[in-house]
Amino acid sequence: GMIKVRGDQCWxxxxxxxxxxxxxxxxxxNSYFMHHSPAVVHKLEVLSxxxxxxxxPALVLVPLRMARIIGGIVQIVFMTGIVISGNLSFLNHxxxxxxxxxxxxxxLSFLFSKATKDKIALLQLQASSIKRPVGFYIRKVMDISLFALLTYLSIPVVQNLCSRRQVMNTSFDPLRIVNTYGAFGSITRERTEVVMQGTTAHDPYDSSAQWLEYxxxxxxxxxxxxPCYISPYHxxxxxxxxxxxxxxxxxxxxxxxxxxxxxxNDAFISELLEHNPFLDxxxxRFIRLQHYKYEFSNMGGVDATKGRWWRRRLIGEYMPPVRKEQLEGxxxxxxWNRKV
Structure with missing residues (x-):
């Protein structure tokens, strides 16, 4: 959350x-339809x-049962919404x-049968009548001590978060307990795509050359x-x-x-693609990479009525036409000098 607020004005x-x-x-x-939501809905999404x-997240740490439950429900609902809205692999899961x-x-008792709950209740009743061993109290002391230590070590982390000159990760990296992570700290305003095209023409610059897209x-x-559904696959x-x-x-x-x-026409790489126009x-002779700007078509617009999910416009050449011999060096x- 802090990465987003500090990372981009749009947050x-x-x-x-x-x-x-x-x-x-x-x-x-779903991304297509959610993109066309009213502006006020998008603002509410950012606030959410x-x-x-x-x-x-603070509710998860509050020593109150209902606060923790509410905090957990909020996180699950939030992550489920992200899963529905796009394909971010298994991250949200x-x-x-x-x-x-x-x-x-x-x-979570609704997940278990009455017989199972009755057995657990009996075991809990039996355990409560047994005198607690010394190890129980030693563990309590260890838990409290560990909590106090982490609280003390978290002071520079909180100071870093609240500082106007925040240096991400430097405060908690020495603890070796969390990974560096931050998703969508900044949001791109335009979508560009690299489109791969091939031709069998002898002259790639001939206007009659037919370029087929992968x-x-x-x-x-x-x-x-x-657009496809693949989450949690990646x-x-x-x-x-x-x-x-x-x-x-x-x-x-x-x-x-x-x-x-x-x-x-590498067979293994072809399996990673949906369509290789030169398969079999x-x-x-030549392949080139073109750079396009993509936008969702307008719902109910001319493009949408023709079955187009996207509109695209050529920005320019991403990589000029090349043949095998040019890439050997x-x-x-x-x-990568194995046979290609």
Missing amino acids: RDLTCMDYHYETQPVPSP NHFAELLA LTMLPTICCFDDRF EFKCKPGNVTRR YRLDWLMWFAAFQNYQHNPWLVHLVAKMLN KDPP ILNSFG
Whole structure:
């Protein structure tokens, strides 16, 4: 929550959700419809995010049963909403698991039969009549001591969070108890995509050259293809293509390796794609990468009535047409000099 509030103005002026559904890594069909919600709904979504990530977590730590239960329910509802709104792999599912600790046996009793609950009640009654051993009190002292130690070590963390010159992670890294993590600290305002195309033409710059597009498993490509549902599954290649669109291919040499593989119709890489237009045919002579801007089509608009989920506009060339022989030097320099 703090990463978001400090990371991007749109989290403070409540406009981030105007862009998020359209620009997230792998949108789902629900993303399309949620993107077209009224502006006031998007503002309420941001406020709900701030409540769930900034305020509700404190309820989990409050030594009151009902506060913990409410805190746990808020987190599960919040994470479920994120799962419904997009494809963020298993991230939100994993986040829900620790929340189960917020619910005690009484709250979860509806999951068990009456016979099981009667047996547990009898065991608890028998245990309460037994004199507690010394180890019980030693454990209590250890628990309180550990809590006090963590509270003391958390002082610089809280000071860092409240500081105007906050340095993320430096306060808690020495504790070695949590990982560096922060999702969507900033929100991109436009969606760009890298589209891979191949041709068998001898001259890639000939206006008559026919360029055929490769289709990935889930990332936007064909504007008429419906966004997919994959969560909690994760298509890592599609995810990486989203990041690659923010940079150029020089910053993503793995893209060159991918192109080299596809210039040879590599069977393994073809399995990672939804559609290889050259599969079971002669491989392409040239492959190029094009850079497009993508936007959701307007609900009820001309594009939507024609079955188009997206509108796209060519920004420019991402990587010029290349053939296998041109890539040998790059493959050798990275140790990718096996047969491609």
